[in-house]
Amino acid sequence: MSKKIPLKNRLRADFTKTPTDLEVPNLLLLQRDSYDSFLYSKDGKESGIEKVFKSIFPIQDEHNRITLEYAGCEFGKSKYTVREAMERGITYSIPLKIKVRLILWEKDTKSGEKNGIKDIKEQSIFIREIPLMTERTSFIINGVERVVVNQLHRSPGVIFKEEESSTSSNKLIYTGQIIPDRGSWLYFEYDSKDVLYARINKRRKVPVTILFRAMDYQKQDIIKMFYPLVKVRYENDKYLIPFASLDANQRMEFDLKDPQGKVILLAGKKLTSRKIKELKENHLEWVEYPIDILLNRHLAEPVMVGEEVLLDMLAQLDKNKLEKIHDLGVQEFVIINDLALGHDASIIHSFTADYESLKLLKQTEKIDDENALAAIRIHKVMKPGDPVTTEVAKQFVKKLFFDPERYDLTMVGRMKMNHKLGLHVPDYITTLTHEDIITTVKYLMKIKNNQGKIDDRDHLGNRRIRAVGELLANELHSGLVKMQKTIKDKLTTMSGAFDSLMPHDLVNSKMITSTIMEFFMGGQLSQFMDQTNPLSEVTHKRRLSALGEGGLVKDRVGFEARDVHPTHYGRICPIETPEGQNIGLINTLSTFTRVNDLGFIEAPYKKVVDGKVMGETIYLTAIQEDSHVIAPASTPIDEEGNILGDLIETRVEGEIVLNEKVK
Structure with a gap:
């Protein structure tokens, strides 16, 4: 039976079996809100266009003689209505002007430092006409109605995967990726020999310890960051370790014996929290450590006899070395516990690999500082053939991941990093921190040892929507980066007095113009609007595409990315997708779904x-x-x-x- 719903001047029949009190929302709100937030500031939030300009300005020349600052932007009114633009075959748009401030600095002729401001010139510069969204959330470009389709793309943040090894059969390779919105991708991966490597932007891989050394960590710091250290005592022909160093709630790999040799817990039995409490109450401080497990462990600290180093840090213990230690009267030494829960020897293996890697570099560069050599090694991998000094290499590594001008995780990426790794880094820090990189490697080590959770790249928690405002902001940013480079080059080559220089002499809007028009006229996501009927028009505007710039390439996409995922339930229509090459890559938002501020x-x-x-x-x-x-x-x-x-x-x-x- 149908249910009669009275409307203004008619009755509507409702045949739904499941009762609902949800009204159909504004189906075009996503497009409208996204473009409005790009052009105008709302609720005290900066507009997207302001953010883009502020990320590029101020621009300064190499000699600190001139600074070019951004002072604001303003929009004019459209000359024509939507109808007139369509009839005349022109673009329905509004003019954009930006205020730019040129500051000339007084400089000390001897020291070259700034003494004060010599002159300030401010000017409004016309950039170009920005296409304006119509009330139907479409654009009129050269008289033709077009729609910018929303992009469903991989969210910035960290993602962990497992893949089958291409070299060893029945072996899984574990990888972790830190994906920014803008900047260098950072990969961590195990090879078939369980050595942990880092890779930047799919360049040649380097042992992960080289990356940490380039970040200015010493060998001992790296060991302490990734491994629990255990003090070993030699007493009465037995090796003892502190009882407190054992993992709780884990099955014992060996018979647990006290210093007198009495068995407390058999191998294979679980060391429960209750048992630990009971043994601590009985004042058990040291337990026996079997020699067969002690063999092949690595030293966490050098073994010293007086001021002489008997065995260096990371030396692998064998029977001969243990005898050598006893003969010289050393009673205690510290080992790396790579057998602890969620740990393996991958970082130790990386140290071995990086020793080989830096050995040749040490001879050619004639530098003893291993941290400086590590930075030079990364520079050589990223820019092969370029001449490099220690200082240049260190600055290069710093700018790769820790410079806001070159690296941006965005708030979404920061939220994803914090959520996955259990961090508490503030939202406004959108570059990587040392803690991010260290915790990512620790989590990858846990995954390798069955203690972490692998991510599903097709899960909608790892994919987000980039609507028209964000897509255009990204295009505008790439145009402004080109303009910034041109301005810097112009300032470097200019000689003589700058007194007659005006802001419009430096700001060339051609690059911005070409970028914006290329996006609307030739971009993969800017399409002729489907005008078959009003329903197909709305459907077109709610379409999601996994293709486009920064998205997937349809020729290389496998079945998994095209398939219906459980998280699509209530969010993406599982039926409406084209046949052929684009199947599963072009989707449509479901009726009652909504998109939050972060694009999820x-x-x-x-x-x-x-x-x-x-x-x-x-x-x-x-x-x-x-x-x-x-x-x-x-x-x-x-x-x-x-x-x-x-x-x-x-x-x-x-x-x-x-x-x-x-x-």
Whole structure:
């Protein structure tokens, strides 16, 4: 039976089986809000265009004689209406002017330092006409109505994967990737020999310890960061270690014996928290460490006899070395516990690999500082053939990941990094920190040792929407970067007095103009609007494309990226996708979904309490959804909202599970 819904001057029949109190939202709100936030500031937030200009300015010449500052932008009014623009075959747009301030500095002739401001000149410069969105959320470009399709692309942040090795059969290779919105990609990967390497922008890989040395960490600091250290004592022909160094709630790999040789816990039994508490109350401080496990461990600190180094740090222990230690009367030494839970010897192997890597470089560069050599090694990998000094190499490494001008994770990337790695770095820090890189390597080590969770790159928590405002901001940024380089080159080559120089002599808007028009006229995401009927028009504007700049390439995309994913439920239509090459790469947003400020798609859910569906509607992202038990909308309920039946088919973290209704 249908339900009659009275509207203004007619009745509407509702045939839905599942009752809903959700109204169909404004289907074009995503496009409208995105472009408005690009052009205009709202609720005290900077507009997208302001952010882009501020990321490029101020521009300064090499000799600190001139500074070019951005002082604001303003939009004029459109000359023509939408109808007139279509009839005349022109672009419906508004003029953009930017205020630029040119500062000339007084300089000390001897020291070359700034003494004060010599002159300030401010000028409004016309940049170009910016296409304006119509009320139908389309654009009129040269008289033709076009739509900019939303892009569904990989979210910045950190992602961990496992892949089959191309060299060894039945072996999995684990990788971690730190993906920025702008800047160099950083990869961490194991090879088939379980050595951990770092790779920047898919260039040649280097042992991961070279990256840490280039970040100015000493060998001992790196060991302490990644491994628990264990003090070993030699007493009564036995090796003893502190009881406190053992992992709780783990099965023992050896018989646990006290210093007198009494067995406390058999091998294979679990060392529970309760047992630990009991043994501590009995004042157990040291336990026996079997020699067969001690062999092949590595020293965490050098073994010294007086001022002479007997065995260096990272030396691998064998019977001969242990005898040597005893013969010289050394009773205690410190080892690296690479057998601890979630650890392996990959960093130790990386040290061995980096020794070989730096050995030749040390001879050619004639530098003893290994940290400086590591920075030079990275510079040579990234810029082969370029001459390099120690200072240049260190600055190069710093700018790669820690300079806001060259590297940007965005707030989304920072949120993803913090969420995945359990960090508490503030949102406004959108460059990498040392803690980010160290924690990423630690987590990858955990994954290799079955203690971490691998990511699904097709999960909608790892993909986000870039709407028209963000896409245009990225294009504008690339145009401004070219302009910035031109201005710097011009200032470097100029000689003589700068007194007659004006801002418009430096700012060349051609690069910005060509970038913006190329985006609207030739970009893969800017398309002729489908005008078959009003419904196809709305559908076109709600389309999602995984293609386009920074997206996937359809010739190289496998089946997994095209397939329907469990997180698409309530967010992306599983049916509406084209046939042929683009299948699964072009999708459409579902009716009731919405997109949050960070670009993640949210689906509406009804809360269930004690088996009863409540009236409250909650919107969840795919990441938030993972911590809930999700039942389908078609679950049978009675008139009061109670779920019928005791067992219900539900989805938990992407897996279909039968659950009791009270859950």
